[in-house]
Amino acid sequence: METFEKVKWKQFILPVVIGLVIWFIAPVRPAGISLDAWHMLAIFIATIAACITQPMAIAGVTLIGFTMTVCLGLAPIADVMKDGKLVQKGALSAFSNSSAWLIVMAFMISRGIIKTGLGRRIALYFIKWFGKKSLGLGYAIGAIDLITSPATPSNGARAGGIVYPLINSLANTFDSHPNDDSRKKMGAYLVFTEFQTNIITSSMFMTACAPNLIAVSLAGKAGINLNWMGWLAASVVPAVICLVIVPYLVYKLFPPQIKETPNAKEWANEHLQEMGKMTAPEKVMAIIFAATLVLWMLSSSIKLDATTVAFISLTLLLLFGILTPKDVLKETGAWNLLIWLSILVFMAGKLTQFGFIAWLSKEIEISVKGMNWLLVLVILALILFYTHYLFASATAHNTAMYLPLLIVAVSAGAPKVLAAQFLAMFSAIMGSTTHYSSPASSVLSASGYVNQKEWWNLSFIFGLLYILVYGVIGLLWMKLIGMW
Template sequence: MEFSVKKIAFLVVAIVAGVGLALVPPPGGLEASSMQVLGILLGAVILWAGGVLPEAATAILMSMLFIVVAKVPIDTSLSAFSGSTFWLLVAAFGLGAAIKECGLLERISILLLRLFPKSYKGQVLGLSAVTTITAPIIPSKAAKCSILSPLTRGISEAMGYKNEGKEATGLFLSYYAATCFSPAMFITASVTTAALVGMYSPEIQEQYTMVTWALCAAPWLILMFVGNYLFISRRYRPASGNKLDVSFLDQRLKELGAWTKKEKIMGVVMIVTILLWVFKSQLGVPEYAAALFALVAALAFDILPIKKWRSNVAWDSLIFIGCAVSLSTVLPAVGVTDWLVAAVGPYTSMFFSNPFLMIAGLAVLTIVVRFLILSEIGYLSVFTAFLFPLAIAAGVNPWIVGFIMNAFVIVWFLPYQSSVYLTAIHSAGEGWVTEGATTKYCFVYCAIALAASFISYFAWQAMGIWTI
């Protein structure tokens, strides 16, 4: 890896700022170890912002400095690795690789798309619906895009739409917007959402199972689905009512061939896994255990060969997530959380007491900071560690705070902000849609998300989950 002038500058700033903060005399309520942890964290945030090191390398460095410099016990600094969230992610990464390997997602997507009207509006609806329905199957948004982008381009060209035209752009945005908003409802639809679960307290994690989470998120997701569909189907609709030549989908199914044994087994495994998640309370099988059982089945039946498991799973991302999520236990352990609530809590009560101000503030904070911190999980791990205690002190459910931040963390105003966006726009090949036309839609997406959040407040109040 080469160090550019920019990276060297960020490295110097990270060292100076981190060491400087670590050496500041601790105010009342904090100890020297507290300032050391804050200094190390500040340095890590700057390294992430500058992309000086790979994300996982910075996360490991941060955790090791917590142990060596601030004397944080290893079972605290690396607590997430023994938690249920980490092992759910291990299983989810493996299952995602298995489903992609056997081709199950593409087959299911094609079969579902054939059920929708062949008009432009029908395909916009179909792409949005299929992406949302299949979202929980693969936790990697980028992996989903690598499958759905070529399929969507094929649909666009089969309908006779000009590449880089507004109709093609609308079809792209139909599935891509759903890729972005569906993880807010389904924990296993995104590595980011699954990691967010680990940032909550054990009590919150116990309360918000996969089913409960989905039910609480449903009002927001429904509004997002309808809002994006209405805008895209009207703004990008063609002048003429072209119909999809269904032979394109039939041809693609023919190329896939008959259902393979591995696809059938993987389909059964996923159905059983989902049933175990839904009936968790009755059966007493933890969600991570059900997912790990499914992973064992995928490995045992060679749906995911061991060599592919080693090479096709982003192990560096798992390490990064484990280190980053552990911040939720490190900061309380050195007294930062209690001090923050006592020192800052009284001044933030007005912010949290006004639901619309809080929602708008969290949205703006997330959008602005994501221009600096490119990692979705890096941003959430740092800011949830500070905002959750303040929300609890103000009587606001931290689940709501995390949900709102997660709803806006996927922004793609500029291509460099999102590796998912770059995968989506390039995996179907050059010359289909343009960055200029698709990044502009992020403004619309965020406006719909903000309106959906405002309206969902009333639903969350009625459900009794806004406050604690």
């Protein structure tokens, strides 16, 4: 018997109330904000609120916001032409966002890595090489995440689909199980190490998590271009420092009860033997993966767009039979992301078009007038980082706050690319705050190996470390490479 799909109607109440209140107080809106800008703000904030309360999947929520934008006359559905010239872009142009398509294509590449078994083989080799001691296992977990992160734009998929299954199997090998005291033997340590290293790798590569691509898109709205290689050049030093320090720090602050792990190497060897020799699909996948990374690195110098590179890679995966059209269509996470990311960036663009972002940035700029631009940039980064406690979605958070903060930083005198890149990296490391801060944290915290108190207390400490490394060493490194 068919039934209606479940919708959490109560979760709609707060977003709808917020939207209506903002909409109907338009007569008393601040001077300098147009009526269209104010109405767009009402829909945008209501949509962001619904992304947080989650009455349904985020794609559904954003589609409702998109429909309201069109039906209330704030954007035409199709392009408006006059005398053969484009007068106004239609709302459907939202789905031509190249950053969103880049993430979708990267999802497909990630699917190939998982499907062929290449990701699992890489992981098992790292465990074999570094798994003699618990500390070595921690570094192995970090290395697995690092290797797979450039082509896995969902840190939740990376943590949940590639790394956590290995962690869970390893923990069981040492008789360490979730939700009881045995979790502290090994599982808790490995899970929390993966969470923290996942945060670092998410900040290191432009294509390592979805909020990074939102930052790239929004920076583009401000006329600032962030590219794949430029991102890596800026982030590599603070990220590598953290990748070296963090597994050791987790080992000291949250140590496993088992220190020696001779069984890990045997366990990895057994599973590698079960997998057998590297298959032809794995070899082809490895070549395409490596070629994709190289082309992303060279994209700005060879004038080949990163999204085009990703499309080429997917085409090769299809031609060589690594993926099938059915695989592509079944990658629902990618198509879901294409919908909501495109819509949220479109809405932010409308706020810019209607002048709201310029007005807001001007108001904040007045409040920090006279302050040194470097101090302003650091303050804005800290605001972005710590307000993440209020958000269950880095996507919603970045969409709401990144662009206004970026414009303020530039208005205060900060070099454009430096400001965009610095805030973008902070929008990645802010995922270290809570157990609901990112898809990766949600996946890992739900495992039952680390309790909420441990998660929050330790995350606060590691957050301070990231702020110090990225905020001090990161800025000094970016000065050394000529970004300011």
